[in-house]
Amino acid sequence: MQQPHDEHPHVPGPSLWPIGFAIGVVVLLVGLIISPWWIGGLGAIVALGFAFLWVRDLTRGTELTHAPEVAPESAAARPAAAHEAGSPPERYPRAKFLELSTLGLGGVIGGLVTVPALGFMVLPPFLKQGFKDIDVGPLSEFPEGKFVIVTFASDPAEASVSRKTAFVRYNGPQNGQPSFTIISNHCAHLGCPVQPNGPLDQAHASEYKGSAIIPTVSIAGFGCPCHGGQYDTEGNRTAGPPVRALDRYSFSIRNGNLFIGKPFSVSRVDGTGATATIHKWTFAYPGEHVSGLESWLYPIQPPH
């Protein structure tokens, strides 16, 4: 039987709705990067409205064609014919069994080969991760109120490729305990290394157990060389594309030495120094919002 739609190219009629849809998508995308926030919502509404009109246009006039139904007698007639020929009806034909068992066995063998291989590819980056506490030297290395740049190997087994840099500032004692501000140098935009905005005291640079320790003279904040993100001395974003404040490291003090521990993400810091309020979140990769509406896009963090 000749299908009627084989005669014509499958081209929908002319329609202006896609233009409105495209404008809506553009407004939505622009709205995502500029404020006020409702521009994005407006774009979404426009896009959805025109998409609805477009789809309605496309589907109008298209009749759903149904496959011709199998004539009921042809299925029923065959076993009856077999009966007349004298052979018993096949309840489960051999060809069907062979076909299914070949497919089934092939699937099982394929699965046995590919599943472990895929697991080997995908799982290791998510297993046995974590952060070691790194000894970065005696407390006397860290003068009060000044940032010291500490570059350490976060995994001594991996050596230099695992190097990380932190800006460490001793804030003086707080409630009888030493207080430290330890800011990660990974820009919260896309992970480039932020630099201190101010002179370094290279003359007093030192080394401790493979960690390079460089004091600063006085710095006004941090800046990123890649895309111009700027931060104040607490790591709050002051300008540029970063989506949150700079990450920080937890710390511990053992036998008079400072140990740098797990990193965590920070949405913002109120106040300064030892009395600051740090809005702390689970460690997230750069570029991810950790608070507010946009953080809903990142509900689960992989095991870091």
Place this chain on the structure above:
Amino acid sequence: MAPRSQTPKQQLQAAITYPLDWLEERSGIVGGVKYFLFRKVPGDVNWFQTLGAATLTAFLVQALTGVILAMYYKPTTGDAYNSIQHITNDIWAGWLVRGMHRWGASVFIILMFMHMGRVFLFGAYKYPRELNWIIGVLLLAMGLGEGFTGYLLPWDQTAYWATVVGININGTAPFLGPFLSQFLQGGTYINDTTLSRFYSIHMLMIPGAIFALIGLHLYLVVRLGVTSPPWSKEAAGTGSTEPPSSTDGRSGLVSPTPRRSAD
């Protein structure tokens, strides 16, 4: 066997055609190659329609130079940079082959976009060629993936930080982005595993996919034929005196069947 009465020219012809006939009789490959190469195309095809073949050539150059570079390159954080220096400065013509691969990568990407622009502006993505456009978009994504993974391999400062930024851009994808980041890095930061992982993706995984997709792409080109340029005087489906059969889609018409109800 050629009888002795043949002229030298006939003998030469026989010497060429005999092995081809031998091959054709046993495999049909000569006919297949002829079918692939000597296709009907519209009379007014344009130079812009060679961009696809140019892109294919650029990819084959990348594949060939890449295979040779892999003979000298060492994908470990300790050796990668030094092996690249060795290729460039010490090995005979290493600078040339690496240069071809490095600049050819840009040529490949640029040609892909130009080919895509030609297809778009000629309307060659329309029925019945939508699937080939989709395969082309997959090829474009694969090509950009090659660019991204290949960029890390020199393991210099530019490579490292560009990859940090690239991985973190991937990481900002909603929901699975952070997992994608960690998968690409092979851990929580860029390390030895990242480099060998990128090397494997760059030289095995993606090129394999590109070869397969190019095969599909060419199959559809051969099956569906080449489009006329949009300014073609031969309007689709009207110049023909006899109704084309279903295989005449290959004769290069925008519309595979004439609109019989026209006029």
